[in-house]
Amino acid sequence: MDRLVNFSTTVSWGITDPQRFQQLMDEAKSLVTGGYYLGDNLFTWCRNNSALEDPAFIRALQTNVQNSSDEAIAWRRYLLACSASHAIHLNGDFVECGVYLGTGIKTVIDYFGKDRFDKKFWGYDTFDYHPTKGHDFEEQRNGLFQKVKERFAEYSMVRLIQGLLPESFQQGCPERISFLHIDLNNAEGEIASLDHLWDRVVPGGLVILDDYEWAGIYREQKRAEDRWFQDRGYRVFPLPTGQGFLIKR
Numbered sequence: 001m002d003r004l005v006n007f008s009t010t011v012s013w014g015i016t017d018p019q020r021f022q023q024l025m026d027e028a029k030s031l032v033t034g035g036y037y038l039g040d041n042l043f044t045w046c047r048n049n050s051a052l053e054d055p056a057f058i059r060a061l062q063t064n065v066q067n068s069s070d071e072a073i074a075w076r077r078y079l080l081a082c083s084a085s086h087a088i089h090l091n092g093d094f095v096e097c098g099v100y101l102g103t104g105i106k107t108v109i110d111y112f113g114k115d116r117f118d119k120k121f122w123g124y125d126t127f128d129y130h131p132t133k134g135h136d137f138e139e140q141r142n143g144l145f146q147k148v149k150e151r152f153a154e155y156s157m158v159r160l161i162q163g164l165l166p167e168s169f170q171q172g173c174p175e176r177i178s179f180l181h182i183d184l185n186n187a188e189g190e191i192a193s194l195d196h197l198w199d200r201v202v203p204g205g206l207v208i209l210d211d212y213e214w215a216g217i218y219r220e221q222k223r224a225e226d227r228w229f230q231d232r233g234y235r236v237f238p239l240p241t242g243q244g245f246l247i248k249r
């Protein structure tokens with residue numbers, strides 16, 4: 001009953017003096033009763049940290065870590081895993097727009113176990129370059145697509161499609177979608193993806209917008225998505241993780 005799980009990383013963004021910030025957060029952690037989560041621009045306490053009490057998730061998260069951010073975003077990834085636990089019971093495929101190294105897709109599938117995951121999972125990305133100038137991630141250069149394909153060599157349910165969205169939907173796109181994760185870091189690509197995919201999301205299907213609740217350069221995404229969903233009679237749930245969440249009626 002009184003079990004407290006703590007989680008702490010040094011990975012957060014938008015900090016002007018990381019050393020001072022870390023000192024202050026170390027002190028702040030010592031002043032709370034426990035059950036804290038520090039990382040990915042979150043500091044919460046008196047939380048159950050359910051993600052870290054779920055052994056299948058911990059295993060999926062840890063075996064897929066490629067860089068320090070992958071650990072810090074545990075809470076965000078757990079929301080994907082929990083969404084997938086719902087969507088797996090619906091009629092429809094899984095889709096991720098913005099795959100990068102494929103860690104999100106692989107963590108979700110491994111959470112269930114690849115032999116028990118009976119959905120197709122479609123992943124769309126340019127892979128070898130980032131289409132928005134100045135946004136390139138480490139490793140985004142010629143050859144990345146090949147590397148990501150190799151990472152999924154044993155995952156026959158994964159369909160990776162290389163190319164610029166929304167044009168690359170012409171290479172293949174599921175008729176019905178139960179899980180839609182959009183993570184392109186730009187409003188134009190995300191709105192174009194919603195234009196193309198929304199009608200395919202089945203009733204009860206889930207949409208997770210990775211950047212929706214992030215401020216600064218990402219705010220344009222929220223503004224565009226709010227207008228887009230308002231026109232369709234929806235309101236996005238803003239999550240403390242920085243994500244946006246929505247259930248299709």
Ligand SMILES: C[S@@+](CC[C@H](N)C(=O)[O-])C[C@H]1O[C@@H](n2cnc3c(N)ncnc32)[C@H](O)[C@@H]1O
Pocket residue numbers: 096097098099100101102103104105124125126127129130131132163164165166183184185186189
């Ligand atoms: C933040 S990363 C995705 C991270 C991934 N979802 C994960 O969980 O690890 C964003 C990706 O979106 C891709 N991207 C952005 N705009 C795109 C577009 N219009 N078409 C295809 N890919 C795009 C970039 O190449 C980049 O790899």
